[in-house]
Amino acid sequence: MVKERIFSGMQPSGRFHLGNYMGALENWVKLQHEYECFFSIVDLHALTSSYADTSKLQDNVREMAIDWLSAGLDPESNTIFVQSHVKEHAELCLLLGMSTPLSWLERVPTFKDKIQQLSTQGKDLRTYGFLGYPVLMAADIMLYKATRVPVGEDQAAHLELTREMVRRFNSLYHVDLFPEPQAVYSKAKTLPGIDGRKMSKSYGNTIPFGASPKELQERINMMITDPERIRKTDKGHPDVCIVYQFQKVFNTEESENICNMCKNGEIGCVQCKRKLGEKMNALLADIHLRRTELEKKPDYIKEILDEGAKKAQAVASKNMAEIKKAMNIY
Secondary structure, three states: OOOEEEEEOOOOOOOOHHHHHHHHHHHHHHHHHOOEEEEEEEHHHHHHHHHHOOHHHHHHHHHHHHHHHHHEEEEEEOEEHHHHHHOOOHHHHHHHHHHHHHHHHHHHHHHHHHHHHHHOOOOOOOOHHOOOOOHHHHHHHHHHHOOOOOOOHHHHHHHHHHHHHHHHHHHHHOOOOOOOOOEEEHHHHHHHHOOOOOHHHHHOOOEOOOOOHHHHHHHHOOOOOOOOOOOOOHHHHHEHOOHHHHHHOOOOOOOOHHHHHOOOOOOOHHHHHHHHHHHHHHHHHHHHHHHHHHOOOOOHHHHHHHHHHHHHHHHHHHOOOOOOOOHOOO
């Protein structure tokens, strides 16, 4: 039985954090056993918002590859590669852009939101590349004729745009070349940042993925707790406590008991944070160990990415020939 094909990618825009892992990568590790998977470090996408400073791009690419491997992605079972190493991504993006209506891009919900959000960081996103971000995303998916794409609920609009572009291409050129990719919605657990806002590198409120036990505990110690609770004997309100939200994810067996103890003033915030740190470090110990070992093997990481690019290139070049033939530009 032929497996369905998945394409997914992540931007190497900074240090990978625990929210990224719980929100996507943990799900990828599960999906790799059910689908034929193409996982790409999408460095071209990173340029849509970080084009002005690319000094850390290569380091970010390498670090992301290490993160993926340490989390459990198997390079023997999956195609793991860097987007820019397969030139057909840029080529198909250009071709699809010729027929993509401008109105389709302007209506993407996150377009104006991101411009407003990142402009506060001094970034000018009024660029052709940023507006055309969904076209590049569609090219990534369509290039491999992916039938499934793992996404979160907030990415549904982007995937629907890809399906529209598939239908438009097939209709314009009278072919049945591309399948309409369907979403594989993640059942991922959402983690807040240590300050209660969304976990984001731009807020500086993240917990780095693969953090050492010491660094992990330090970040946990910075978490916001119930502001009305001053002493250990004060009755707490776990539902407003960031630490308790993490307890529910990483310490599910004890979370109910911790909740009751907090409400009754039987456990202090310091002790609660220490219990969380011990549990998280135990659960993430293997990942931290693998990451530490992989950091010592830069040649091995390069070999995996080079081999992944060759595998991706073989599929991409074959499909690109069919695409160009359909458009009469071969």
